Amino acid sequence: MRELTVVDARELAAAYAAAQYRVAVDGDTLPLRVGHRASDLEAYWPADCYTFLTAWNPASAPHSDTANEAADALLVQRLDRDGIARLPGWAEAPDGEWHEPGWLLGNLDELSVDNIGREFGQAAVLHWRHGQAARLRMLVERPRDCDPADPGLAFTDWVDDVVTA
Template sequence: MRQLDQERLLGAYRTTRYVIRPHGSTDGVEQVLRVGRLHPALDAALAARGHREWAFMTAWNPGSRPRGKDENQRAQERLVSQLIAGGWVVAPAIGEAEDGSWSEQSLFVPGLPRAEAERFGRAHGQVAVLVGRTGGPAELLLCGNEAPPAAP
């Protein structure tokens, strides 16, 4: 991937709104996460449940290549099944562009360690996942899957 394309893609990830739908792990309130920012309300909800780490991920559009809705939904169902089989709680979420031009169904996984988040992201072809620890900023974690070069 050309450096400019990668920088553009990572820039899009950095401006994305990572929205956790109301769920028991978030005290029943919607939480909006942003790369590089602290999220004290989420930290408090997670700490009350004994969680110190979390991940926000999807199986949609591996390698940042658009796929059809049905294919994306099947991939997402596989990811949900794998997480649940591993004993993880999953909360519904959505990643959306600031301007609303695109969105992807996503998952919030309280307690999921960075290494596991990277493993799941890599297994599902993701370029990056969002991770965090209580008291720290949300950060992009690259999964080792490159996005395709932009069309000429």
């Protein structure tokens, strides 16, 4: 597992929460947003719970396409080895300045989700139960100046909820 150092975890969480996510299912592209239900997606691809993750840009630091594609290939091998069902997707900033491919996974428990995210150096993943709003799971410590009641982060869970300076 990689140790992550994130300069501003609160700002990063807000950016991830505002990002636009999309999943490709049977020729359609379905939206996925933190804080919103994914009813169409869930109807197309039933599961008890869902996870969106990527292997691109570990620690939220830009990497070359070559490095990102290699990390993604390792993630795909890991998912295949474990028999984890997946659909292709991507995440992007609302202004289009940032874009990276990822995968929608079905039926993984939170511990497995967190472990795979950390294994691939990710600061966050999306995870939610069928019928509920998509939630952001930050895999880094919650900073001291981050109020968990902040409405902009209402659908954010800090997995390592140890307050840091």
